[in-house]
Amino acid sequence: MAKINGNEVRPGFVIQHQDRLWVAVKVDHVKPGKGGAYAQVELKAILGGTKLNERFRSAETLEQVELEFRDFTFLYEQGDALVFMDQESYEQIELARDFVGDRAAFLQDGMKVTVEMHEETPLGIRLPSNVILEVLEADPAVKGQTAANSFKPAKLANGLKVMVPQFVNTGERIVVDTTEVTYLRRAD
Template sequence: MKLNGNEIRPGNVIQHQDSLWKAVKVDAVKPGKGPAYAQVELKNLIDGRKLNERFRSSETVERVRLEQKDFSYLYAEGEQHVFMDTETYDQVSIPADLLGDQAAFLQDGMNVTVESFEGRPIGVSLPEQVVLEIAETEPTVKGQTASSSYKPAVLENGLRVMVPPHISGNVKIVVNTETLEYVKRAD
């Protein structure tokens, strides 16, 4: 499916420079002189490289449709993560470098969507929110709870997030997997 350069949206997967790229960030730019264009930050789905590219509205790019299928996360084996198809029980291994930061959120039995192109897995879509336990955080300072300041916390998977001052260690919280931000305290 052809797309004009100004129709590219974040999340679109396009074929560009003989490779697959995912649009991460798109800014519409209208300079005072010359035609408008879309400044697109692209991430290569094969090797993880990043690229900033300008697309004019007169240019066309090929949008790629990825096959999406539900899988369940099983375990990590060295530099590979193993997933099981929830319908056929077939297993597929995906390299850790292809998952990037998402690998830290994987939990046993987690349901994910594996995206593939021409039968080759190239990415994973995680649930929007996951529940994780705080491993360590700074102690609450008396009187600090009234302000809207946040303090750093380290989660059980090693990631750092900012949490409200009333949250202490060994508490389970809900974290947004896309923005890596605290959402709320888990029940």
């Protein structure tokens, strides 16, 4: 951990404060007419997601935490646990399905993900920005609705539903954005 002054906090910094890890979401540097300058910081707890607004003066010392980003491979699902293997040590870890959240639907066998770690404790997970999925169900194209902005619902192999252009049919493979859960393009 590195020591920083209270006025050196920037958005994205992870700090140890009140015996918890927080990420700085928003930082406003304030220089009042009277008194010393300070940083008004909006913090979000890494575990739990609670928010906190704090005022840090330049004389205060904070502990900036460096997270370790490690590459893992998704192996399989076991009940409510998702099993991943460290690509360097080949050790396996189990993460609760709730830890990954709704994005767990995008996990595929052998998918490479990045896990944010602090002292061997997983804090977050990053999936690839997009994945290729097969369309299981899509309504046939409606004649006359071939305009570029005309979309229809489609059910994907992972159970999610997205809106796709009229020309996409059942059985095709498409590229889906994992953050926005939206259709990007047909897969090659």
